[in-house]
Amino acid sequence: MPHLPESVDPAWLTPGAFRAIGSRRTLVRGGEGPVVDSVHEEVAEACARFGGHVERDASPGPYDLLLDLTGDDGSEAFTFTRDDGRTTVTASGRPGLLYGLFHVVRLGEDAFRGEARRETHRPALGLRMLDHWDNVAVHPVMGQVERGYAGGSLFWEDGRARGNLERVRAYGRLLASCGINAVAVNNVNVHRAEARLLTDRIGEVAAIACALRAYGIRTHLSVSFAAPVVLGGLATADPLEGGVRAWWAEATARVYEAIPDFGGYVVKADSEGQPGPFAYGRSHAEGANMLAGALEPYGGTVHWRAFVYDHRQDWRDRTTDRARAAYDHFVPLDGEFASNAVLQVKHGPMDFQVREPVSPLIGAMPATRLAVELQATQEYTGQQRHVCWLGPMWSEVLRFRPDGTPVAELADALVAVSNVGDDRFWTGHPLAQANLYTFGRLAWRPDADPLEILDEWIGLTFGTEPAAGVRTVMEGSWRTYEKYTAPLGVGFMVQPGHHYGPSVDGYEYSPWGTYHFADRDGIGVDRSAATGTGYAAQYAKPWAEVYESPETCPDELLLFFHHVPYGHVLHSGRTVIQHIYDTHFEGVEEVEAARRVWASLVGLVDAERHARVTERFEEQLRCAREWRDQINSYFFRKSGVPDAHGRRIH
Amino acid sequence: MPHLPESVDPAWLTPGAFRAIGSRRTLVRGGEGPVVDSVHEEVAEACARFGGHVERDASPGPYDLLLDLTGDDGSEAFTFTRDDGRTTVTASGRPGLLYGLFHVVRLGEDAFRGEARRETHRPALGLRMLDHWDNVAVHPVMGQVERGYAGGSLFWEDGRARGNLERVRAYGRLLASCGINAVAVNNVNVHRAEARLLTDRIGEVAAIACALRAYGIRTHLSVSFAAPVVLGGLATADPLEGGVRAWWAEATARVYEAIPDFGGYVVKADSEGQPGPFAYGRSHAEGANMLAGALEPYGGTVHWRAFVYDHRQDWRDRTTDRARAAYDHFVPLDGEFASNAVLQVKHGPMDFQVREPVSPLIGAMPATRLAVELQATQEYTGQQRHVCWLGPMWSEVLRFRPDGTPVAELADALVAVSNVGDDRFWTGHPLAQANLYTFGRLAWRPDADPLEILDEWIGLTFGTEPAAGVRTVMEGSWRTYEKYTAPLGVGFMVQPGHHYGPSVDGYEYSPWGTYHFADRDGIGVDRSAATGTGYAAQYAKPWAEVYESPETCPDELLLFFHHVPYGHVLHSGRTVIQHIYDTHFEGVEEVEAARRVWASLVGLVDAERHARVTERFEEQLRCAREWRDQINSYFFRKSGVPDAHGRRIH
Incomplete structure (x- = not known):
């Protein structure tokens, strides 16, 4: 295991993640070379910390975990078995052994509970x-x-x-x-x-x-x-x-x-x-x-x-x-x-x-x-x-x-x-x-x-305590980000060059091929086969047909495929312009809520990590408000349509 | 006179500009120090080139030009006299002598013609x-x-x-x-x-x-x-x-x-x-x-x-x-x-x-x-x-x-x-x-x-030959530039940071205080005292009153002082939106015309200068067209008002 300065974060491989392995007896069996050495070192380091014991290629004594390399075929697959109160990882290739080890790490105490389990894991993509x-x-x-x-x-x-x-x-x-x-x-x-x-x-x-x-x-x-x-x-x-x-x-x-x-x-x-x-x-x-x-x-x-x-x-x-x-x-x-x-x-x-x-x-x-x-x-x-x-x-x-x-x-x-x-x-x-x-x-x-x-x-x-809070902060964060930035799949309303923060027209008159074509009446890129660039027809059915018509195109991609009036009614029942306003207000509110949840985790998360995320949230909120206000102002100025809920648009 | 590599342009102090002095007899009289040395060197160098003659503090012999320093008061003024077939520059301070010399250079042969002239020149600003x-x-x-x-x-x-x-x-x-x-x-x-x-x-x-x-x-x-x-x-x-x-x-x-x-x-x-x-x-x-x-x-x-x-x-x-x-x-x-x-x-x-x-x-x-x-x-x-x-x-x-x-x-x-x-x-x-x-x-x-x-x-x-052409290229160039860029005094429609080329909204949502407030109905900054920021009232009369009202405000500053509808009729008789379209088409046409005039001067202007300006004209024309099309498209998309003359707006 590499030796890093204390200041470098262990990320998800925290010492605690190795407690279950580190407090048990492990036998690493078969093979040699750097990958197998890594497996052995991981277990040894965990045992040094948590009082367990590891042997390598020893004559069979009592053990809780067997990491068993049975061949040299380079396979990444491994089999996890739980039997007779013992846990076994079997692999026919070195990488499989390594992946099996980390599987056990992920399972934690669960790797050493129950009986009669046998699962083979192999990667879907080579x-x-x-x-x-x-x-x-x-x-x-x-x-x-x-x-x-x-x-x-x-x-x-x-x-x-x-x-x-x-x-x-x-x-x-x-x-x-x-x-x-x-x-x-x-x-x-x-x-x-x-x-x-x-x-x-x-x-x-x-x-x-x-x-x-x-x-x-x-x-x-x-x-x-x-x-x-x-x-x-x-x-x-x-x-x-x-x-x-x-x-x-x-x-x-x-x-x-x-x-x-x-x-x-x-x-x-x-x-x-x-x-x-x-x-x-x-x-x-x-x-x-x-x-x-x-x-x-x-x-x-x-x-x-x-x-x-x-x-x-x-x-x-x-x-x-x-x-x-x-x-x-x-x-x-x-x-x-x-x-x-x-x-x-x-x-x-x-x-x-x-x-x-x-x-x-x-x-x-x-x-x-x-x-x-x-x-x-x-x-x-x-x-x-x-x-x-x-x-x-x-x-x-x-x-x-x-x-x-x-x-x-x-x-x-x-x-x-x-x-x-x-x-x-x-x-x-x-x-x-x-x-x-x-x-x-x-x-x-x-x-x-x-x-x-x-x-x-x-x-x-x-670990366990802050888990629900962290999940709340993270699970919807992509959709939140989508809400307060460019709407409905239109994309690229960012500051040119560095691409951070809003600029609705930043790429509109540029050579990069990234346009939204917003005018006083509507917005979006007509990529239909019937009246647009024909891009929609590059898909196989059913997608070519789904994307071809604004009636069937999914809301979240509407402006990617179609130029529609601001008054166009989405499947959600809202007009495009009202969707823009609503999502932008919602997006910022969601950031505010996530920031509050994060703040509530103080003491449950290590101090430096908490502080770093807190500092990032300040910037995220500032930037999200900037997105909200610029996007809403831009489209209000262009469309002239007031917000149905009378919220402040600048 | 400094000795520069041949490649450095003499700018307006061409050798030819010194022909009149350099082919005559000059006496530099009085004073010492680097400024007087510079005066003497200028004349000496010109004489070396054109066959004239210069003396310094010599006993009076025959001369055509007397550069006469009569004191040491630091004055920048000089008197130019033409009398008895001789030209005299008198100054009571060294800088005056230097400025007098360059006055003679500017006059060229005219400095040595006519009789009974006496003019005193002094700078308006110290x-x-x-x-x-x-x-x-x-x-x-x-x-x-x-x-x-x-x-x-x-x-x-x-x-x-x-x-x-x-x-x-x-x-x-x-x-x-x-x-x-x-x-x-x-x-x-x-x-x-x-x-x-x-x-x-x-x-x-x-x-x-x-x-x-x-x-x-x-x-x-x-x-x-x-x-x-x-x-x-x-x-x-x-x-x-x-x-x-x-x-x-x-x-x-x-x-x-x-x-x-x-x-x-x-x-x-x-x-x-x-x-x-x-x-x-x-x-x-x-x-x-x-x-x-x-x-x-x-x-x-x-x-x-x-x-x-x-x-x-x-x-x-x-x-x-x-x-x-x-x-x-x-x-x-x-x-x-x-x-x-x-x-x-x-x-x-x-x-x-x-x-x-x-x-x-x-x-x-x-x-x-x-x-x-x-x-x-x-x-x-x-x-x-x-x-x-x-x-x-x-x-x-x-x-x-x-x-x-x-x-x-x-x-x-x-x-x-x-x-x-x-x-x-x-x-x-x-x-x-x-x-x-x-x-x-x-x-x-x-x-x-x-x-x-x-x-x-x-x-x-x-010199003389290309003069009329160069004048045609240059005399209206500021107004031409104004025509194809930001209209009617509104300013700042430039790319952020480097400030070159158009970006209508580039500074619109920025912290720099430089906005145009264009929406689907109109454009401009209300700086009136009655309904705006009160900036117009910072002027003394009559300007506070002139600028206060869109009726009296000069067209070219209208959008600096007022937010008006696109249909607002200017003193010129055109609407604001039509003015935008017209000036932007005109501006580009004027660049094209100037470029043609410049091209016609080939052979009359030294080759490297001609080539450099020609190359710049290519870029100016490209950029002017970009300004025209972005400004016109932006305001057409926003206002929805078509060009009265049906020209192409993208």
Whole structure:
């Protein structure tokens, strides 16, 4: 177990979480290597604290818990058995043993009660990955971590890798405990310094990989498609050029020399200024397959992002619809991607707004491997200054059935943009740790009830006493956030650049393709097939029909799909304008209520955590009021419709 | 004459401008010291180029031009005489001789024609000053020059003074040639590095002062009101504390040891985060007088800026009016300021918008010395990417009669924020040199016809052939800029932060006190006494009455003073909404026309200057179209009123 300064928060792996194991007798049996060592160390450390006892590969004596590695097949599954007053975890692969241990930790005393239980657990998704948008060199605009709200990077500082990797080990431990098995260590926007991680700076990546390996986590790297030019001095990065392919093959061979279990590459190509195959008249399949070919001999994978759109759109042009872009670009390529190329698709068609429909690209490429990308870092959802537990949103995405089958079953991998930094609470807002935890647990079991996961996290982190209060604060926080920000799925009413706080017209006349088209009569984007951009028709039935008409479109997505008058009556029975007013008043009231509940937990939550959340609540409330007043004023000024309840609109 | 790299533009002091003097015989008589040396060098250099001849203090031989210094009284006046086929400039002070020389340069051959002329010239305003908002250390947001659009600073680079002062000397020469006699060398926002210019880094200022002294220019310094705390380690900066007064007295004594003709201090106090006397419960008069007391023994002056307002205003609060702030803060202090304290007042009540009324503070403090502050750097007027010759605006300000007497006669000093940097054309946009020149000439003679000054500048810079074309491009450029940007005096529809390009609501819900209050029915700020903020009543008659009513308020200021319906009919006969549409279409058409005229001057203007302006015109046109379309779309969406002429609004 890594040794961290006292000041670093244990997150959900509190000492108390290990009491049940630590006060018992455990036998760790079979296998060797860093992962098994980690398992043994975890138990030993717990026993040192709570008076229990652990043996490894000893001759059978009396024990309460057997952690039994029976093979070497790399499997992540484990079987939990309760029999004859003893608890057994059996795994045929090292990672399974580790996950089994943390299962026992989560169960606590329950792991040692009852009889005749036997359950086998295996992850629904083989790859459960965090992408770090961490820069090696501090970017002049984006800083050390692009869209990071938790301090600096765990991996990089001021242009170089951090020397002390204890924090990285501790991070790996947290990730393993919730089931994450892959990390990409640098930003998908690959700048000059970061490009070199692939070649002469691979040693820095190898050191990180070594620290993470002890917790069953494979390391991935974001690379620049232009690397052969930028780093290799070639004249081209054309994926069909022999020289280019040779360059990547050789570079990849050297990567695997340094990191034998290297996971693969993550690529953002032809997107927001990043280089890509379009420059050479090649398709994205040709680009991805070239990298897949280089990785194939070693079992590596290329994650090819589908986030391709025109970010220099003319706002006057109403025919171009950014929401259509990923589908339009990629669906014609279905079947052309190599088997170790995974298309990584953001869960919504735009960019991690608080409410979007599920991307129509998901399910539309049956012959292509799919990773669904979520965003744990709260770029558009309060930047870890606001409580916004994203479990319900992610669960809705994973359960959505584009064409009968749920998203979670269509996907090979679930990826989230990490919300972690070198902050003492890991995530800036201590309650944002729940997003990290929930992501990992949902990736393991996408059909889990997110509220059960929340309760699990609360129990581990806070114990029993404050649990009900913390749950009250968190369970509805995503919908609360939705209420006081952009209404009814329209999105993007944020301050340009940093994306924090309201600016209704902030992106309205911009090149980013993110518009609401509000005028004095109505608001929303007509994406119907009949009269709009045709985006709705990218869905399979029934969704194409559901979304096509304002009569059947769900309220919460109405303005994403339709331009309607302010007087349009929602399924809720309220008009659009009255819905805007009501939700914005309600949202702020809900924040006020949550803040009061949190205040009541003083003394039940450790003082520093309580103080940090209290301070964040002050800012959340200030910001929520700003959202309420700006949104309400904007639409009152535009529509002229007074609030039915006569509340104050400025 | 300073020796600069060939690449640095001579601006209006082209070699050709010296042909008339340089081809004649000149006698420089009387006096010594750097200013007289500069006069002699100017003539000598011209003669070396054009075959003339210069002598200094020689026994009278035949000459065409006598530059005659008859005393040592420091006077800036000179007398120009034409008699007996000879031209004579007589001055009783060194600066007068220098200004007389440049008068002859401006006249060119005309200085040597005709007979029996005798004119005495003296500056209307004793202090004609440029304030540089240059930072010593590069500011993380504002850069090397705050609101600078002409490259880096002439004085500072990356935290230190530039070693080579030839460019500073050349700058001093340009300034002297248009009549400027004072420069403040650092930003009024005094950060940590800049604060130390007052004490241990005064040597760097002294070196600059030495270079400028040769052209009759005194150096001033922006200081931090908190200097006794920040630099001196005192516990307070309270202006009534004996220890604080002693600290300033000693610091000032050391400044004058280093720079005997030091001009004085410039202070931005209690403004936008800068420290000031309010922290100690003292008035701004008490603050200013404390510094005035320190400067008084040496003949120095404190320039105390009146730019004091609440920059953390709640946008919901309609009772607070930033426009009122300077008057409300300072008028009660009239008579309390020391005689060497000058209150420096921005020409308008807000912040250098393309159209503002004259500040009501001007003329309202008869017992207080006044400096009027203009902004040559085009922060809100196109940032030296757009042609925007500000002469007509400044002339309107200087001729305005708050209470019978023109502004120019109420003021002791005219100050402009400099538009110059280390750009090869000095001002980024070559045509922005005209703003620098016009400022100097208007400060000397505020009742001059600005178009005559423009012609003077064109003649010196371009010669005869392209003159008519350049005039066409420039003369109406301020009104053109006004047309395509924020309408009818409402101001501030700019992108937040950098202030370039349109954002109609960019400052509408901000803490900066800069609002337009547009709704579906109308637009504008009610600043009347009867129903608004009462700002209009800060003016003396007749202006208080003129501005009070929408019926008498000038069209171009209507939305500054009144909130009116879009259908309100202007004196022009057009409605407000139709005026918005019309001016925005016209503004862009005028840019297109000016661009065509400029293109026609190819071959008549030196190639690099022509290319630079051509490149800027591309950006100006792009940006003007963006302004047109965003403003028109915004108001069409809000008002629903179609363009009477059916033009395309998006």
